[in-house]
Amino acid sequence: xxxxxxxxxxxxxxxxxxxxxxxxxxxxxxxxxxxxxxxxxxxxxxxxxxxxxxxxxxxxxxxxxxxxxxxxxxxxxxxxxxxxxxxxxxxxxxxxxxxxxxxxxxxxxxxxxxxxxxxxxxxxxxxxxxxxxxxxxxxxxxxxxxxxxxxxxxxxxxxxxxxxxxxxxxxxxxxxxxxxxxxxxxxxxxxxxxxxxxxxxxxxxxxxxxxxxxxxxxxxxxxxxxxxxxxxxxxxxxxxxxxxxxxxxxxxxxxxxxxxxxxxxxxxxxxxxxxxxxxxxxxxxxxxxxxxxxxxxxxxxxxxxxxxxxxxxxxxxxxxxxxxxxxxxxxxxxxxxxxxxxxxxxxxxx
Amino acid sequence: xxxxxxxxxxxxxxxxxxxxxxxxxxxxxxxxxxxxxxxxxxxxxxxxxxxxxxxxxxxxxxxxxxxxxxxxxxxxxxxxxxxxxxxxxxxxxxxxxxxxxxxxxxxxxxxxxxxxxxxxxxxxxxxxxxxxxxxxxxxxxxxxxxxxxxxxxxxxxxxxxxxxxxxxxxxxxxxxxxxxxxxxxxxxxxxxxxxxxxxxxxxxxxxxxxxxxxxxxxxxxxxxxxxxxxxxxxxxxxxxxxxxxxxxxxxxxxxxxxxxxxxxxxxxxxxxxxxxxxxxxxxxxxxxxxxxx
Numbered sequence: 001x002x003x004x005x006x007x008x009x010x011x012x013x014x015x016x017x018x019x020x021x022x023x024x025x026x027x028x029x030x031x032x033x034x035x036x037x038x039x040x041x042x043x044x045x046x047x048x049x050x051x052x053x054x055x056x057x058x059x060x061x062x063x064x065x066x067x068x069x070x071x072x073x074x075x076x077x078x079x080x081x082x083x084x085x086x087x088x089x090x091x092x093x094x095x096x097x098x099x100x101x102x103x104x105x106x107x108x109x110x111x112x113x114x115x116x117x118x119x120x121x122x123x124x125x126x127x128x129x130x131x132x133x134x135x136x137x138x139x140x141x142x143x144x145x146x147x148x149x150x151x152x153x154x155x156x157x158x159x160x161x162x163x164x165x166x167x168x169x170x171x172x173x174x175x176x177x178x179x180x181x182x183x184x185x186x187x188x189x190x191x192x193x194x195x196x197x198x199x200x201x202x203x204x205x206x207x208x209x210x211x212x213x214x215x216x217x218x219x220x221x222x223x224x225x226x227x228x229x230x231x232x233x234x235x236x237x238x239x240x241x242x243x244x245x246x247x248x249x250x251x252x253x254x255x256x257x258x259x260x261x262x263x264x265x266x267x268x269x270x271x272x273x274x275x276x277x278x279x280x281x282x283x284x285x286x287x288x289x290x291x292x293x294x295x296x297x298x299x300x301x302x303x304x305x306x307x308x309x310x311x312x313x314x315x316x317x318x319x320x321x322x323x324x325x326x327x328x329x330x331x332x333x334x335x336x337x338x339x340x341x342x343x344x345x346x347x348x349x350x
Numbered sequence: 351x352x353x354x355x356x357x358x359x360x361x362x363x364x365x366x367x368x369x370x371x372x373x374x375x376x377x378x379x380x381x382x383x384x385x386x387x388x389x390x391x392x393x394x395x396x397x398x399x400x401x402x403x404x405x406x407x408x409x410x411x412x413x414x415x416x417x418x419x420x421x422x423x424x425x426x427x428x429x430x431x432x433x434x435x436x437x438x439x440x441x442x443x444x445x446x447x448x449x450x451x452x453x454x455x456x457x458x459x460x461x462x463x464x465x466x467x468x469x470x471x472x473x474x475x476x477x478x479x480x481x482x483x484x485x486x487x488x489x490x491x492x493x494x495x496x497x498x499x500x501x502x503x504x505x506x507x508x509x510x511x512x513x514x515x516x517x518x519x520x521x522x523x524x525x526x527x528x529x530x531x532x533x534x535x536x537x538x539x540x541x542x543x544x545x546x547x548x549x550x551x552x553x554x555x556x557x558x559x560x561x562x563x564x565x566x567x568x569x570x571x572x573x574x575x576x577x578x579x580x581x582x583x584x585x586x587x588x589x590x591x592x593x594x595x596x597x598x599x600x601x602x603x604x605x606x607x608x609x610x611x612x613x614x615x616x617x618x619x620x621x622x623x624x625x626x627x628x629x630x631x632x633x634x635x636x637x638x639x640x641x642x643x
């Protein structure tokens with residue numbers, strides 16, 4: 001049971017702004033993901049909530065109680081670190097038990113709690129091992145078990161999957177999703193991987209250079225990016241962006257002509273997603289350009305062309321075959337296009 | 351079995367083993383020679399007439415009917431009461447190690463976790479003090495110690511040795527602590543520890559090899575020190591090293607030099623045992639951080 005409120009929270013080191021004026025209420029049991037490139041302030045925000053970093057300004061409230069001056073141990077949060085931070089001298093059992101021990105929780109309940117937590121992350125067979133004798137994925141699960149063992153109010157996870165290989169990342173991601181559903185605890189999850197954000201989050205906060213760019217559900221952020229930065233950060237591949245001139249509802253750039261758009265005349269940035277577009281036909285051939293590269297993905301073929309220095313990718317059927325350098329026409333109807341201000345990058349609503 | 355590529359040519363192998371053998375003899379000979387000689391009389395071991403007397407023990411045979419005698423040990427330990435010096439040495443070592451390790455671990459930890467600039471300058475200052483020869487400090491201490499009437503006693507020496515020793519332990523432990531990731535502290539704090547509990551329950555157990563290694567070096571410094579103990583201790587409070595020097599200084603009486611030889615052997619033996627016992631910790635302490643844990 002915990003609602004977290006951040007009221008105009010900021011963090012400065014001298015003149016450097018780490019986090020600027022962060023204002024957000026995280027609902028009880030919500031799974032919130034802080035997403036952004038490295039150095040965007042997402043980890044700092046989490047560390048301020050944990051109490052490992054002092055907020056330079058603003059208030060942090062957990063359950064309506066101001067916690068700015070509380071030690072980490074008094075905030076009733078649990079954290080999973082990127083490096084896992086397991087205690088190397090203790091075995092798995094002792095690692096998981098440690099939070100119970102230092103908090104003086106009735107020793108007779110320890111064994112049951114440790115075994116329940118370890119069962120949840122399928123570590124039963126490894127309880128006697130030292131962290132050094134575990135694989136990366138197992139260490140990660142020990143860190144998770146240590147976080148859940150004392151049933152805290154808030155979970156904080158700092159890029160917990162980034163040290164795992166790609167395959168393990170997918171399965172552990174599923175495990176975290178299932179775990180958070182089962183435990184129903186307010187969770188804040190920091191990542192730079194947009195797929196993790198999309199798959200796990202109830203709401204996503206996209207950050208850049210300490211400033212919140214957009215806050216919304218994964219669908220919001222995917223379908224209606226608030227600016228060109230969010231558009232270029234979310235999606236795999238990221239949204240295609242190209243700059244051109246808008247005149248009378250028609251967007252024009254080299255080899256590109258898209259009609260039927262609604263935006264004031266002048267320079268704009270136009271974006272669309274590779275999977276929304278397709279190969280052109282007699283009716284739709286907004287882009288006609290030589291093929292820059294072709295990538296076979298198995299379920300589709302990615303056709304990339306160059307528009308004014310930018311690479312623009314379009315998803316074509318999997319049996320599409322052509323040669324690099326051949327001219328291809330692509331269909332980009334106005335309905336799938338997103339328009340952004342060429343200078344500020346802000347979204348232009350149709 | 352070694353593959354052909356790994357096998358060394360015969361000549362090279364002889365050369366390698368030969369070199370190791372020569373080095374071993376060079377390094378170990380003085381110890382064996384002293385150990386051997388400590389069971390002779392002075393006229394044999396320091397014979398001017400014929401150095402082979404030290405091997406055969408002519409005079410020793412004449413005096414004690416045997417080529418070996420424990421007379422030097424008896425003289426040193428019983429007659430000169432060398433055991434008092436041994437006890438003094440261990441008192442000094444014990445307190446020097448305990449004090450400098452306590453201050454060193456706490457200080458090294460604080461410095462390694464502090465984000466302030468001045469920590470760097472504190473460490474540099476410590477290094478400068480470490481670089482000075484101890485004797486330069488002792489000269490300055492002497493007058494105030496006489497005035498305050500604290501000269502010649504063990505506690506004074508312990509304090510001075512700790513002061514000389516501290517920069518080194520601080521540096522060494524500081525670098526050990528820096529190899530321990532900060533996340534470990536932070537994780538402990540989130541798990542429910544105060545800063546001190548995190549230090550006590552999480553960091554120190556991980557640091558243990560480093561503490562042992564530093565403690566051993568600190569022990570050796572106190573054990574081997576001559577400059578400070580010779581200047582600051584009165585005759586009745588001497589530790590082993592100045593006592594040995596005193597035996598050597600009184601060559602007018604026959605046999606006193608042999609007391610020194612016997613005392614040297616007595617003083618060296620514990621060091622061998624100590625290093626043997628702790629060798630594993632020393633090596634793991636010295637290489638800690640070299641491998642990512």
